[in-house]
Every structure is written in C-alpha cells, then in structure tokens.
Amino acid sequence: MMAAPxxxxxxxxxxxxxxxxxxxxxxxxxxxPVYWNEDLEFWALSRFEDVHNGFRDFVPYSSxxxxxxxxxxxVQFPMMITLDPPEHTVMRKLVNRVFTPRQVxxxxxxxxxxxxxxxxxxxxxxxxxxVTDLTGPFxxxxxxxxxxxxxSDRAELRVHADSILVREDGxxxxxxxxxxxxxxLLGYFADDLPGRRAGHGAGLVTDLAAIEVExxxxxxxxxxxxCLLFIIAGHETTTKMVANAVELLSxxxxxxxxxxxxxxxxxxxxxEVLRFHNSTQYMHRTLTVDTELHGRTMRxxxxxxxxxxxxxxxxxxxxxxxxxFDIRRTPGRHIAFGYGPHFCLGAGLARMEGxxxxxxxxxxxxxxxxxxxRKVRFHSxxxxxxxxxxxxxxx
Numbered sequence: 540m541m542a543a544p545x546x547x548x549x550x551x552x553x554x555x556x557x558x559x560x561x562x563x564x565x566x567x568x569x570x571x572p573v574y575w576n577e578d579l580e581f582w583a584l585s586r587f588e589d590v591h592n593g594f595r596d597f598v599p600y601s602s603x604x605x606x607x608x609x610x611x612x613x614v615q616f617p618m619m620i621t622l623d624p625p626e627h628t629v630m631r632k633l634v635n636r637v638f639t640p641r642q643v644x645x646x647x648x649x650x651x652x653x654x655x656x657x658x659x660x661x662x663x664x665x666x667x668x669x670v671t672d673l674t675g676p677f678x679x680x681x682x683x684x685x686x687x688x689x690x691s692d693r694a695e696l697r698v699h700a701d702s703i704l705v706r707e708d709g710x711x712x713x714x715x716x717x718x719x720x721x722x723x724l725l726g727y728f729a730d731d732l733p734g735r736r737a738g739h740g741a742g743l744v745t746d747l748a749a750i751e752v753e754x755x756x757x758x759x760x761x762x763x764x765x766c767l768l769f770i771i772a773g774h775e776t777t778t779k780m781v782a783n784a785v786e787l788l789s790x791x792x793x794x795x796x797x798x799x800x801x802x803x804x805x806x807x808x809x810x811e812v813l814r815f816h817n818s819t820q821y822m823h824r825t826l827t828v829d830t831e832l833h834g835r836t837m838r839x840x841x842x843x844x845x846x847x848x849x850x851x852x853x854x855x856x857x858x859x860x861x862x863x864f865d866i867r868r869t870p871g872r873h874i875a876f877g878y879g880p881h882f883c884l885g886a887g888l889a890r891m892e893g894x895x896x897x898x899x900x901x902x903x904x905x906x907x908x909x910x911x912x913r914k915v916r917f918h919s920x921x922x923x924x925x926x927x928x929x930x931x932x933x934x
Contacts, residue, residue, distance in 0.1 A: 560820070561862070564849035573835040579743075581608060581823075581842040582835075585849035587874075589832060590875065593824060593845040595879035597623045600843060604825035607921060609713060609824060618764040620772075624880055634765065634884065637746035638685075643666055643887045647910060650892055653680045654899045662903060666931045674781040674896070674928075675701075681892055682773035686766065687742015692727070696729060699723040700774050717919035721767075728766040732759060743769070769885070777889050779818030779917065779924025780809075781896045785862055786928055787812060789909035794866045801906035802898050808866035809893040813875035814857070815864045820848040821921045822877065847874055848923070906933040 567574055567585040574583040584590050593600045602621050605611045619630045645816075657673045664672075679697040680690075688696065702720030733749040734740060748761050757765070788795040798804050821844045830837045837843065851873045854861045876883035883889070910929035917926045 559740050560717075560848065561852060564846060564852065565862075567846070568849060568853055573833045573837070575835070579608065579732075582837050583821075583844045583846055584832070585846045585853075587850040587853035590845045590847065590850035591872075591874055591878055593843065594822070594874060594877045594881060596882055597627075599826045599828045599830045599839070600824040600845070601827050602627075602822075602824060604823075604842075606823050608823050608842065608844065611825070618768045619884070620768055620881065623848055627880055629755060630757075630761065631880075633750055633752050633755065633885070634747065636752060638743060638884065640887055642685075643891055646685070646888070647891055647895060648675075649684060650681050650895045652897060653677050654896050655903075658899060658903055661930075662932060666929070669785050669928045669930045670778070670782050670925050671927065673900075674778050674785070677896065678769075678781075678892060679774045680778035681777075681888075682769060685742065685773070685888070686744050686769060687740050688744075696724065696727065696770060697774060697845055699727075700771050703771055724767055724770060725763060728763050729759075732762060772883075773885050773888065775922060776818050776885075777892045779811060779922060780889065782925045782928050783816045783818065783901065783923075784808070784812040784893070784897055785907075785930070786909060786914065786925060787816060789907065789911075789930075791864055794864070795901065796905070798866065798897065799901040802902070804866055805894050805897050805901075806890075807870055808897060809867070809890060810870045810873065811864065811866050811868050812893070813871035814851045814868075814871070816875075816923070817851060817875040818922055818924050819875070820923050821846050825873050847877075850874055904932045907931065908933055 558603060564585055567583065572584065572586045572589065574585070575581075584593055601623050602620075603623055606620055619627055619634070622630060631829055636896065654673070654677050658675055661667045661669075661672050667673075676694070676697065677692050679700070683690075683693045683696065698722040702716045703724070728744070731744070732748065735745045738745065738749065744762070744766060747765055750757065788798065794808075798808055824843045826837055826839050826841045826843060828839050851857075852861045856866075857871060857873075876886040876889075908931045912932070913927070913929045914925055915927040917924045
C-alpha cells in the first residue's frame with residue numbers, strides 16, 4: 540500500500556528516520572499522479588507537466604489562500620506571493636522598477652567579498668559548520684544590503700527569519716516560535732518604515748516606500764509585506780541551496796573535483812542542485828473552479844500541493860537518469876523557482892549568490908570532507924536543507 544505523503548509534507552528533512560520522500564514522490568508519479576490526502580484534506584500533483592501547469596495557470600490554481608498548507612486561510616499581509624493577477628501584476632510592476640537585473644549584477648563584487656570574509660575564518664580554523672559559518676550568515680548579509688538593513692541588525696534578523704519556518708511534527712498549527720519570529724520581523728520593519736517614507740537611508744526598502752507607477756504607490760502594509768518576503772525568501776532559499784550543494788558534492792567527489800578544476804561548470808552545477816535537491820519542496824494552491832485531471836475531479840475550494848521536488852525528478856521530463864545528480868546535465872526547464880506569473884522575483888539574485896559561493900568555496904578549499912554522521916536536517920514543512928553540516932578542510 541502506498542504511504543501517504545504526510546512525511547514529505549512535514550518531514551522532508553528526515554530522510555534518515557522516515558521513508559525517503561523522493562521514493563514517495565516516485566510512487567506518486569507512477570501510481571497516483573492526482574493524490575487525495577483525507578486526513579489533511581489536500582490534493583497532491585507530482586508529475587512535471589501537471590505541476591508546471593499549476594504554476595502557470597492562476598485559474599484554477601490560486602495563490603490567494605496562502606502558499607503553505609499549514610498557513611492556508613491565514614494570509615496576514617498582502618505579499619505579492621499570495622496575490623493573483625491582476626493585483627499581482629500591478630505589485631510586480633512596481634517592484635520591478637526598483638529591483639533590476641542590473642542591480643543584481645552590481646552586487647556580485649560585494650557578495651564575493653562577503654563570502655570570502657566567512658571563508659577566511661573557516662579556513663583559519665581548518666574545520667567548522669558550513670551552515671553556521673558560511674551559508675547561514677552570508678545570504679542574510681547580501682539581502683540585508685539589498686534592503687538597506689544596517690550590519691548591526693543582520694544577525695538578529697536572521698534568527699527571526701529562521702524561526703518563522705520552524706514546524707512541529709504532526710501539528711497543523713504555527714508554533715509559538717514561528718509566530719514570535721514573524722512578529723519580531725514585522726515590528727522591526729514597521730518601526731523603520733516612517734523614516735524610509737521620509738527618504739532616510741538607502742536600499743530597496745527606501746525605494747519601495749517612494750516608488751510610484753501610474754499614480755499607484757505601495758501602502759504601508761504592502762511595503763511591510765515585501766520586506767518580510769525578501770528577508771525570508773531571500774535568505775532561506777540561498778542558505779539551503781548552497782549547503783545542499785556542498786553536501787551533494789561531498790558525496791560526488793569526482794564532480795567536486797571537476798568544479799574545482801573548471802569554474803565554468805559552476806552555473807550548470809547550480810541548476811542541477813536546484814533541480815535535484817531544491818530547498819522548496821512544494822507550493823500550496825487553492826482551486827477556484829472544479830478541475831478534472833487524470834480521471835479525478837478536484838472541487839473548487841480544495842487545497843492542491845504542487846510537489847516541486849517530485850516534478851523536478853520526473854523521468855518524463857528529465858530522462859531515465861532523473862534520480863542521478865550530474866552537474867554536466869544539460870540544463871532543462873526545472874521549476875525550482877516556479878513558473879509563470881509567480882516565477883521567483885529573486886531567482887537572479889539566488890543564482891548569482893549560489894554561483895559566487897560555489898566558485899569561492901571550491902577555489903579556496905577544493906578538498907573537504909563532510910561529517911555525514913553529524914549532519915542535521917532543517918526542521919520545517921516545505922523547506923528542506925541542513926541546520927548543521929560539519930566540514931573538515933583537507934587541503
């Protein structure tokens with residue numbers, strides 16, 4: 540009998556104590572591409588084409604009821620990620636005016652400086668925790684620089700951002716730690732906003748507070764929603780992506796050596812990490828109309844999980860070797876950053892940070908060993924990665 544996908548929803552980090560969710564994904568794709576979970580009342584789509592279409596088609600797959608299963612119906616701020624067109628289109632047009640590819644490109648030098656600062660300390664010690672010592676702090680430094688957050692406040696904000704994603708096994712409630720983290724981040728940016736409205740400071744928050752397109756300005760709540768979204772998504776996804784890359788490459792030393800010898804392989808390596816072990820495993824949608832798929836009828840108002848982790852290993856899209864990690868794979872149309880109206884606004888920044896981090900790590904410490912016995916998975920719902928990844932430098 541097929542295992543229910545409860546574990547892959549709440550325990551994607553727990554490969555070592557629960558059934559491998561990627562094995563569950565495989566069976567879902569083959570045996571139940573439209574799967575109904577009676578206990579938690581959601582449908583799960585697992586084939587690439589179905590998930591791809593779910594991202595593309597905001598009718599019937601609406602984001603307005605929240606993007607996480609445990610948060611459905613509890614959208615607290617008008618974040619762009621929980622809006623459908625045309626409202627989403629208006630907000631995206633506004634933020635696109637102040638967060639451009641040119642600005643991302645201009646951040647590369649600063650990103651490289653930040654990464655090397657953390658690498659200096661790790662190399663001097665000869666060992667450490669790649670998450671605690673590098674992949675955790677550096678993305679917060681970068682996204683904080685984008686937003687204009689002072690260096691003195693960044694460590695505290697990272698603690699709050701981490702806590703927002705914490706979940707408790709078997710519970711559909713947001714834990715107190717997550718609620719407290721959300722309140723702390725909101726309070727920080729709410730206190731800061733009046734000064735930004737007055738034109739004080741520099742960075743994306745000040746730009747968002749001042750931008751006007753076709754007579755439309757962002758409300759205070761909308762600016763705060765963007766601040767929360769950028770801090771949480773801009774920090775957490777890159778933290779997990781780079782640590783996932785180091786963990787994978789440590790188990791594929793031939794590919795690690797190839798990257799160290801030829802940095803030109805890094806961009807495709809980043810794409811393969813995103814495909815093979817993406818930090819975001821699913822997105823929640825709510826149906827706006829009855830929808831039939833693979834002989835099953837899903838009703839308006841039902842919850843649907845778009846299983847990104849399953850779709851990105853679908854052999855129908857990626858071939859018979861979809862379950863193999865290969866940095867030389869020809870980049871395909873993976874959906875680690877979504878697709879369509881909600882394609883990740885920060886994808887370009889995440890790709891640049893991932894490329895720079897892997898270039899510098901493998902330039903300066905081409906030979907390292909991860910202690911797989913002591914690594915600890917991040918405890919969350921739809922975010923998978925590492926809380927601790929002990930590493931020893933061997934060269």
